[in-house]
Amino acid sequence: MKIEDKHIALKVNELSIGYKSISICDAIDFKLNKGELAAVVGVNGIGKSTLLRTLGNFQPYLSGSIEIDGKEIQEYSSNVLATKISVVLTEPIASKNMTIKELVTLGRQPYTNWIGSIDAIDKEKIEASLEKLELSELQDKKCFELSDGQLQRVMIARALAQDTDIILLDEPTTHLDLYHKVQILKLLKNIAHTTQKTVLFTSHEIEMAIQLCDKTLILDGQKNPFGQPCELIQNKAFEKLFPTDTVAFDSSTGSFRIQK
Known part of the structure; x- marks a missing residue:
């Protein structure tokens, strides 16, 4: 190169x-x-x-x-x-019954083991993404409770957590x-x-x-x-x-x- x-x-x-x-x-x-x-x-x-x-x-x-x-x-x-590469498309999410943190955690799937457990590095990436998108205080809120703007920030946080x-x-x-x-x-x-x-x-x-x-x-x-x-x-x-x-x-x- x-x-x-x-x-x-x-x-x-x-x-x-x-x-x-x-x-x-x-x-x-x-x-x-x-x-x-x-x-x-x-x-x-x-x-x-x-x-x-x-x-x-x-x-x-x-x-x-x-x-x-x-x-x-x-x-x-x-x-x-x-x-x-991480991708945020316009399609609606599968379940809005998830919390913000649960949805952002999905971004770590490429790195988790076969049973999907997360380690300290995964948790660090998730917390950093929530903080970057100013979602830390809202992380336990259900996605169906969010405004369009808030939900878009969650989707970006998930992509950011994918690192x-x-x-x-x-x-x-x-x-x-x-x-x-x-x-x-x-x-x-x-x-x-x-x-x-x-x-x-x-x-x-x-x-x-x-x-x-x-x-x-x-x-x-x-x-x-x-x-x-x-x-x-x-x-x-x-x-x-x-x-x-x-x-x-x-x-x-x-x-x-x-x-x-």
């Missing part, structure tokens, strides 16, 4: 994603370093969730390559991959109000920068991603631009996202304006 590659956590090259032989999006190229927060943005149906599920190894890709720590994803066993180098999240701010959207994204940024984990999430919150993310991937089904938000603004990449007669991007403010 080259010296400059040591900091690369996730590398995607000429990736084509879809279902069976039907491609949804092609020519996806990007790489993320350790400690970076990145977003995948794009119009509905372009393949954001499909990309995330593909990166999480929930479905196969059609062509190209995905490398985790310089090693092709297909070379990892499912057990080892679970120690490399993987990469955390993937599908639409982590869905159904949240503006304050809680910002709170979750700032929290993800803090996790990435303070723990040196690579955090990648899909989002419709493009303006927030521009302000908070280190890198952004714009899925447009053609060139799929990737880079720092300031670079993408300079290259007018956001201006091509939506029909200009409906929504226009203002590069000076990094925001979208409705065309009246």
